[in-house]
Amino acid sequence: MPLLNADYEVVAFKRDRLPETIAAKTKHVYDVVSGVYPLSTYFFHSRAHRAALQMSGIRDGMRVLEIATGSGEMFRRLVQANPRGETVGFDLSPKMAAKTQRQVRRDFPGARTQCHAVDARYLPFRDSSFDAVMCCYLLELLSQEDITLALEEIHRVLRSRGTFTLVCIGQNVGVFNRAYKVAGSLAPAFWGRQVEERVPEWMRKCAFRLTGERVIRQGFYPSRVLTASK
Numbered sequence: 001m002p003l004l005n006a007d008y009e010v011v012a013f014k015r016d017r018l019p020e021t022i023a024a025k026t027k028h029v030y031d032v033v034s035g036v037y038p039l040s041t042y043f044f045h046s047r048a049h050r051a052a053l054q055m056s057g058i059r060d061g062m063r064v065l066e067i068a069t070g071s072g073e074m075f076r077r078l079v080q081a082n083p084r085g086e087t088v089g090f091d092l093s094p095k096m097a098a099k100t101q102r103q104v105r106r107d108f109p110g111a112r113t114q115c116h117a118v119d120a121r122y123l124p125f126r127d128s129s130f131d132a133v134m135c136c137y138l139l140e141l142l143s144q145e146d147i148t149l150a151l152e153e154i155h156r157v158l159r160s161r162g163t164f165t166l167v168c169i170g171q172n173v174g175v176f177n178r179a180y181k182v183a184g185s186l187a188p189a190f191w192g193r194q195v196e197e198r199v200p201e202w203m204r205k206c207a208f209r210l211t212g213e214r215v216i217r218q219g220f221y222p223s224r225v226l227t228a229s230k
């Protein structure tokens with residue numbers, strides 16, 4: 001029996017589980033948790049952050065962009081690795097962006113840094129203006145359509161042969177996947193859903209050339225780091 005339009009929407013929803021933009025809710029949720037978010041980064045993301053920075057090829061003197069800084073733990077690593085360059089960051093949540101900016105100005109007063117509240121789907125930067133782009137644990141929170149918009153924007157602002165480093169939540173631990181599905185259905189604006197297995201294909205579709213990958217575990221929390229060039 002042929003599927004009606006509404007049936008297609010239900011099928012698509014079941015497959016993707018995050019079919020619509022929920023950016024307004026995400027912004028609110030991450031504003032609310034900005035004060036305690038560093039704990040989550042410390043326990044679950046710090047090992048992958050270290051690996052991502054190593055793999056990124058970021059060197060002092062570059063123009064570096066971090067997308068979705070959260071409370072700024074990776075941003076501080078980037079500024080430390082790039083004291084004579086320029087490091088730009090942003091996050092959808094104004095409180096996250098302000099916290100990141102405040103801390104980095106305090107810890108690295110001489111460094112050229114800026115962090116603002118910006119939506120990854122619409123970047124306020126010129127074409128080819130960054131040598132390297134870093135993005136950790138964002139795509140889980142975007143609908144498939146918004147992932148494409150964000151990846152296209154990243155591709156646009158990265159210079160030719162520049163490097164893009166992406167960290168996603170891994171899908172290689174079955175028990176974790178089941179727990180994540182439950183968490184995501186209870187609070188989709190905070191957890192989103194796992195997308196790691198589909199990400200390489202989406203990156204290729206947006207004209208990135210994949211150059212490296214690493215799987216990381218921090219306790220029970222799996223991550224996958226991917227590097228690509230334009």
Ligand SMILES: C[S@@+](CC[C@H](N)C(=O)[O-])C[C@H]1O[C@@H](n2cnc3c(N)ncnc32)[C@H](O)[C@@H]1O
Pocket residue numbers: 023026027030031041045067068069070071073074090091092093096118119120121135136137138141
């Ligand atoms: C799971 S946290 C990850 C934070 C940080 N990158 C890390 O590695 O710990 C996701 C972050 O993405 C931000 N975010 C969500 N949607 C966004 C969008 N459309 N544009 C920019 N940032 C966004 C949230 O505000 C949040 O701070």
